[in-house]
Amino acid sequence: MTTIWDPYEMGPFRLEHRLAMSPMTRSRANADGTPGPLAVEYYRQRAGLGLLITEGTQPSDDGQGGYLNTPGIYTxxxxxxxxxxxxxxxxxxxRLIIQLMHVGRMSHPDNTPHHRQPVAPSAIAPGVQTHTAAGRKDIPTPRALSTDEIGATVDDFRRAALAAVAAGADGVEIHGANGYLPQQFLAPNANVREDRYGGSIENRSRFTVEVASAVADAIGPERTGIRLSPGARLGGLDEGPESGELYRHLVAELAKLDLLYLHLYYFAEDDGLLRDLRSLWPNTLLLVRNGRGVEQIGDDVARGLADIAPLGWSALANPDVVDRLRLGAVLNAPDPSTFYGGGAAGYTDYPTLANAEA
Structure with a gap:
């Protein structure tokens, strides 16, 4: 039986175990989107996880705005x-993988450098609020991207991927999940376009496939991963009764690109779709389950449903989470009040076992 402690060859990378760090927004970048010295220490502390996927990092000014003080990778x-x-x-x-995140209609003008209207597949508001410096506000109705602007946005992802590699990252993860721009194209209640990017499953999948293809062509498929969240109703999205068919089509198309990995944030209780996607995907599969506890971390790897089990809150609150899990030691509890924004508190000051013993 495969366990999370077995080594793994992921494309060109040898990993000493099957754990990784999930992408988690921390809202501690400088005002211009540059990660500072605290970010250096934060990621260094968690290097024992072997594979670190960064917080969502915008590929352009338009990609920002879902949160305050998120980092960019385009200057x-x-x-x-x-x-x-x-x-x-x-x-x-x-190894470091920079996640490329364009929030699309989940943006608020107050959270962007240009203060412009958000962009999206169609001019449909998500119907939710977001945090701004002045408190929670309704997210405004976005502006529908023109066909030419969609092409320019694809190019933003391509250039951001090149910038990530220029920065020394081992690759990038395209954030196609959690209600952000690629998933907005997938969802029929957010995409009512009548051109080649709307309507059929094939058309609604086109933007995500084009982004993945452009990034893979730019930096190599062996440096390109993608995250999807089938059926996730985040940001007001509803993929409807065709969700399973949609993701079977999309994953089959992405598989043709020979990408490094597929990272699924899986919400359904039924594993039927998950098993289908696993069979369609030829390379590494990372899997995060909604609502799973620490005691279940290795279950999907053991069952053959995933190759790698990324950790979220447990990695956030435990710089030495790998050592703690190996030893069966108690984990630090995360402090939600320090998740987003601030300084070292709740970011780089969580104690390790060595600290506690000292």
């Missing part, structure tokens, strides 16, 4: 900031 300053992170992670023997 020289961003590249230099991420280079310090990559160097620190590599010095500890780990």
């Amino acid at each position: 020289e300053a961003h590249i230099e900031g991420w280079r310090a992170v990559a160097d620190a992670v590599h010095d500890e023997g780990a």
Whole structure:
């Protein structure tokens, strides 16, 4: 039986175990989107996980706005900031994957550098609120992207991927999940376009496939991963009764690109769709279950449903989470009040076992 402690060959990378760090927004970048010294320390501390997937990182000004103080990867300053992170992670023997996140209609003008209206597949508001410096506000109705602008957005992802590699990252993860721009194209209640990006399952999948293809062509498929969340009703999205058919089609198309990995955030209680996607995907599969506890971390790897089990809150609150899990030690409890924004508190000051013993 395969366990999370078995080594794993993921494309060109050898991993010493089957754990990884999930992407988690922390809202501690500088005002211009550059990660600072605290980010360097945060990721360095967690290098024992071997494979670190960063917080969502916008590929453009339009991609920002879902949260305050999120990092970018499209300016020289961003590249230099991420280079310090990559160097620190590599010095500890780990790999760094930068997640590219364009929030689309989940943006608020107050949270962007240009304060413009959000962009999306169609001019349909998500019907939810977001945090701004002035408190929670309704997210406004977005502006529908023109066909030419969709092409430009695909190119934003491509250029951001090149910038990530220039910063020393080992690859990128395209965030196609959690209610953000690629998933907005997938959902018929957010995408009512009548051109080649709307209507049929094939058309609604087109943007995600084009982004993945452009990124893979730019930096190599062996450096390109993608995250999807089938059926997730986040950000007001509803993929409808065709959700299973949609994701079977999309994963089959993405499989043709020979990407490094597929990262699923899986919400359904039924494993039927998950098993189908596993069979359609030829390479590494990372799997996060909604609502799973620490005691279930290795279950899907043992059952053959996943190759790698990314950790979220347990990694956030435990820099030495790998050691703690190996020893069966008690885990630090995360402090939700420090998840987003602030300084070192709740970010780089969680104690390790060595600290506690000292």
